[in-house]
Amino acid sequence: MSRRAVLALSRRDFIAAGAVVGAGAWLGAAEPATPASLPLVTKVIPSSGERIPAVGLGTDALREGVRDEIRAEIKRMSELGGKVIDTAAAYGDSEALIGDALAAEGLRERIFLATKLVADGAGERGGASGAESFARSLERLKTSRVELLQVHNLRGVAALIPLMQQWKQAGKIGYIGVTTSRGSQHSEMLEAMRSYPLDFIQVDYSIANRDAAEAILPLALERRIAVLVNLPFGRSSLFREAAGRALPDWAADIDVKSWAQFFLKYVISHPAVTCAIPGSTQVGHLEDNQAAAHGRLADAAMRRRMEEYWDRKS
Ligand SMILES: NC(=O)c1ccc[n+]([C@@H]2O[C@H](COP(=O)([O-])OP(=O)(O)OC[C@H]3O[C@@H](n4cnc5c(N)ncnc54)[C@H](OP(=O)(O)O)[C@@H]3O)[C@@H](O)[C@H]2O)c1
Numbered sequence: 001m002s003r004r005a006v007l008a009l010s011r012r013d014f015i016a017a018g019a020v021v022g023a024g025a026w027l028g029a030a031e032p033a034t035p036a037s038l039p040l041v042t043k044v045i046p047s048s049g050e051r052i053p054a055v056g057l058g059t060d061a062l063r064e065g066v067r068d069e070i071r072a073e074i075k076r077m078s079e080l081g082g083k084v085i086d087t088a089a090a091y092g093d094s095e096a097l098i099g100d101a102l103a104a105e106g107l108r109e110r111i112f113l114a115t116k117l118v119a120d121g122a123g124e125r126g127g128a129s130g131a132e133s134f135a136r137s138l139e140r141l142k143t144s145r146v147e148l149l150q151v152h153n154l155r156g157v158a159a160l161i162p163l164m165q166q167w168k169q170a171g172k173i174g175y176i177g178v179t180t181s182r183g184s185q186h187s188e189m190l191e192a193m194r195s196y197p198l199d200f201i202q203v204d205y206s207i208a209n210r211d212a213a214e215a216i217l218p219l220a221l222e223r224r225i226a227v228l229v230n231l232p233f234g235r236s237s238l239f240r241e242a243a244g245r246a247l248p249d250w251a252a253d254i255d256v257k258s259w260a261q262f263f264l265k266y267v268i269s270h271p272a273v274t275c276a277i278p279g280s281t282q283v284g285h286l287e288d289n290q291a292a293a294h295g296r297l298a299d300a301a302m303r304r305r306m307e308e309y310w311d312r313k314s
Pocket of ligand 1: 058059153181229232235260282
C-alpha cells in the first residue's frame with residue numbers, strides 16, 4: 001500500500017474514531033509531528049463493524065500501591081484517543097482500581113472495558129462459579145455491563161460460553177472472547193475458535209514470539225474473529241534484549257521513535273490484530289505506548305524488515 005493510501009485510510013479511521021486529536025494537525029505540515037498530531041490507528045471488530053483504537057492498556061496484577069498511577073494512565077490514555085482496557089477477575093486489585101478511576105474521572109462511557117472470568121471446574125459448577133465471578137467483576141468495575149467478557153486461559157469454556165451468550169443477549173456484555181498467553185495452549189485455542197461463536201480471542205504475540213502468526217492469526221482472519229494481543233513486550237523481556245541497540249533509521253518511516261513503539265507497531269500492523277494491550281504502571285510508558293497507535297503502519301515488506309533487524313541481534 002502506498003504512503004498516500006495508508007494516510008488516506010488512517011484519516012478515515014481517525015474521523016470514524018472521533019479522536020481527540022485536532023483535525024487541523026492533518027493540514028499543518030509546518031509543525032513537527034507529535035504522537036497526538038498524527039492520525040489515530042483504529043481497527044474493525046469483524047463481528048460488528050465497530051472500530052477501536054489499536055493500542056490499549058493491560059492491567060495484570062495491579063496492587064493498591066499503584067492507585068494514583070493507574071488513574072492518571074486511564075485519564076491520559078483517553079486524552080490521547082485510546083479506549084481499550086484489559087483486566088481480569090484474577091488480577092489482584094486491578095478491577096477495583098479501574099472501577100474507582102473510571103468513576104472518579106467520569107470516563108466509563110468512553111472506555112472499552114474487557115475483563116475475564118474465573119471459573120472453578122466444569123459443567124454446572126463451572127457455570128455457577130463463572131456467574132459469581134462476573135457479578136463480582138461488575139461490582140468492582142462499578143458498571144452494569146462490560147464491552148468484552150473473556151474466558152480466562154480457556155478454563156471452563158464449554159460451560160461458560162452458553163452463559164455468556166445469554167448475557168450478551170441480555171445486554172450485559174457486548175462481545176464474547178477467550179484468552180491464552182501460552183504457546184502450549186494454542187491448539188486448544190484453535191479448537192475453541194472452530195467450536196464457539198467468538199467475537200474476540202486474546203493471544204500472546206510479539207516480534208520475539210511469532211508462533212501465533214503461524215496458525216492462530218490466519219484462522220482469526222478466516223473466521224472473522226477480532227484479536228487482542230497480550231505480552232507484546234514479553235513481560236518487558238524485549239526491552240532487556242534491546243538494551244544498548246539503536247533503533248534503525250528507517251523506523252521513522254512508520255513514525256516509530258522508541259523500542260516500545262517498534263514492538264507495538266510490529267504487532268498492530270498484522271492484518272488480523274485488532275488491538276495490543278501492553279501493561280504499564282507509569283504514565284510515561286503509557287504515553288510512549290499510545291504513540292504507537294498514531295501515524296503510519298508497517299506494510300508486509302516493512303514487517304519483514306523489522307523481523308530481520310530484530311533477529312540479527314542474536
Ligand atoms: N492469559 C491471559 O489472558 C493474559 C496473560 C498475560 C497477560 N494478559 C494481559 O496482557 C497484558 C500485557 O501483558 P503484561 O503486562 O504481562 O506484559 P507486557 O505488556 O508484555 O509487558 C509489561 C511490562 O513492560 C513494561 N513497559 C510497558 N511499557 C513500557 C515502555 N514504553 N517502556 C519500557 N517498559 C515498558 C511494564 O513496566 P511498567 O509496569 O513499569 O510500566 C511492564 O513491566 C496484561 O497486562 C494483561 O492485561 C492476559
